[in-house]
Structure formats: structure tokens, C-alpha cells
Amino acid sequence: MDKQILEWRVGVRQCLPIVAVMLAWVQPAHAYHPLITDDTGTQGMGGNQVEVGYDHARSEAAEVTSSERSIPLAFTRGLSDNLDVFAGVARQTIPGDGWGNVGVGLKWRFFEDEAAKFSLALRPEILFPVSRAKEAAGIGNGKTSYGLNFILTQETRFGELHFNLAADRSNYADTSAFPDRRNLYRVSIAPVWHVAERWKAALDLGVQTNPDRAKKPRMGYVEPGLVYSPSEDLDLSFGLVRDVMDGSASTTSATFGLTWRFR
Numbered sequence: 001m002d003k004q005i006l007e008w009r010v011g012v013r014q015c016l017p018i019v020a021v022m023l024a025w026v027q028p029a030h031a032y033h034p035l036i037t038d039d040t041g042t043q044g045m046g047g048n049q050v051e052v053g054y055d056h057a058r059s060e061a062a063e064v065t066s067s068e069r070s071i072p073l074a075f076t077r078g079l080s081d082n083l084d085v086f087a088g089v090a091r092q093t094i095p096g097d098g099w100g101n102v103g104v105g106l107k108w109r110f111f112e113d114e115a116a117k118f119s120l121a122l123r124p125e126i127l128f129p130v131s132r133a134k135e136a137a138g139i140g141n142g143k144t145s146y147g148l149n150f151i152l153t154q155e156t157r158f159g160e161l162h163f164n165l166a167a168d169r170s171n172y173a174d175t176s177a178f179p180d181r182r183n184l185y186r187v188s189i190a191p192v193w194h195v196a197e198r199w200k201a202a203l204d205l206g207v208q209t210n211p212d213r214a215k216k217p218r219m220g221y222v223e224p225g226l227v228y229s230p231s232e233d234l235d236l237s238f239g240l241v242r243d244v245m246d247g248s249a250s251t252t253s254a255t256f257g258l259t260w261r262f263r
Contacts (some may be wrong), residue, residue, distance in 0.1 A: 032238025043078030059251035096137035117155035142173025
């Protein structure tokens with residue numbers, strides 16, 4: 001039994017850097033599903049939004065293959081026409097099985113030029129810690145983490161263009177098991193095309209901090225995505241995220257989502 005426990009711990013530690021990289025992609029909920037890049041849109045006074053998703057990530061590095069599966073859930077409430085409050089959490093099933101960090105935050109659209117169809121927003125968020133046992137199993141962070149995202153949206157002839165500048169602080173209870181970079185930054189841009197009455201297509205491109213200290217500090221991602229809206233208040237979405245500039249490692253993440261808006 002002791003030998004089995006030792007082998008399990010060694011296996012978990014080998015996978016921790018890969019899990020940390022995947023956690024950089026998988027948040028409690030996508031802000032503008034399926035994209036990583038958020039938009040400045042809010043729910044309006046008294047508006048509500050529920051998001052349910054399914055994320056599956058697969059990573060290969062140093063002859064180690066790892067997978068992660070999770071079901072993110074989020075609820076957003078409009079406090080005013082330009083201010084939302086939201087809460088989200090993800091149920092992870094692989095590796096380990098359990099609920100991850102609970103995240104709460106605000107989205108404040110502080111500037112809008114209706115004539116130019118241009119707007120700016122800020123999105124602060126706090127992630128509450130999970131237990132040390134969950135952190136050791138790769139299910140979230142064992143210390144409170146937080147982040148801030150600056151968002152720009154420009155409506156265009158073809159649809160929309162979104163730009164994000166985000167900074168996150170990722171804290172762990174066991175720093176020896178997670179010797180990763182704590183300060184994570186992301187710059188991303190996402191054009192969204194209105195290709196048909198009920199269909200949108202998107203391409204999300206970003207550069208962000210690589211949490212693995214053994215690698216170059218910057219890595220990137222490319223994500224094509226589709227959104228189908230069977231009604232004005234319901235979206236079905238799919239995205240496929242592929243990392244780039246990560247050396248010999250490769251990570252691909254598929255995300256499916258359902259978004260429902262109501263009053």
C-alpha cells in the first residue's frame with residue numbers, strides 16, 4: 001500500500017506542471033462563451049444569465065499525457081444597465097473529482113460612445129481557495145487568487161471586435177508542489193463575424209504568461225469558435241483552443257456551452 005501511495009504521489013507531481021498550464025485556459029466560466037476574450041456587454045438592470053459548459057483539455061509534454069475535464073457553471077445578475085455581478089464555479093472530473101475555486105466579480109462598463117459603437121469595461125474577480133487536499137489533486141488553488149481585465153469592444157460592419165488586457169495573481173498553499181509563476185498576464189483580440197441570422201463565427205488570438213517557470217515566460221493560443229442562437233435569449237457555443245509558442249508541449253482544449261438569458 002505504501003508503495004502504491006508513493007507511486008501515485010510521484011505521478012501527480014509529474015502532471016502538476018501540465019495541470020497548471022491547463023488551469024490557465026479553464027476558468028470557472030467563460031466570459032463570452034466560447035471565447036477566452038471577454039466583451040463589454042452587460043445584462044441590463046434586472047437581467048439574468050446562466051451559463052453551463054463542458055471543457056475537455058488534453059496536454060502532452062515530456063512523454064507525459066494528461067487530460068482535464070470540467071463542467072463550469074456561472075450566474076450573472078444585472079445591477080444596473082452598465083454593471084453586472086457574477087459568480088462561477090467548475091466541477092472537475094479529471095484529474096481528481098470535485099468542485100474547484102468559487103469566483104465572484106463585477107463587470108463595469110464605464111465608457112460608451114453609442115454613435116461610434118465603442119465601449120470600455122473593467123472586470124475584477126476574486127477566486128476563493130479550495131482545501132490543500134484539492135490543490136494537491138490539481139483541483140484549484142489553495143490560496144485566494146484574483147484578477148483584473150480591461151475590455152474594449154468595437155462594433156464593426158462585419159460584427160464585433162473585442163480586445164482584452166488581463167492581469168491575474170495565482171496563489172498556491174503548497175508552493176513546493178506548484179513552483180509556477182504567480183503573476184499571469186494576457187493580451188488578446190477576438191473578431192466576431194455575424195455570418196447568418198442565427199450564427200456567429202469567431203477567432204480568438206492571445207499571448208499570455210506561461211505559468212511553467214522551466215519554460216519561456218510567454219506562450220500563446222488560437223481559438224476558432226461558433227455560436228448558434230436558436231432564440232434571442234439562448235446561445236449554444238463551441239470552441240477549440242490550441243496553444244502555441246509552448247516549446248515541445250502541446251495542449252488542445254474543446255469547450256461546449258449553453259447560455260440562457262432571462263428576466
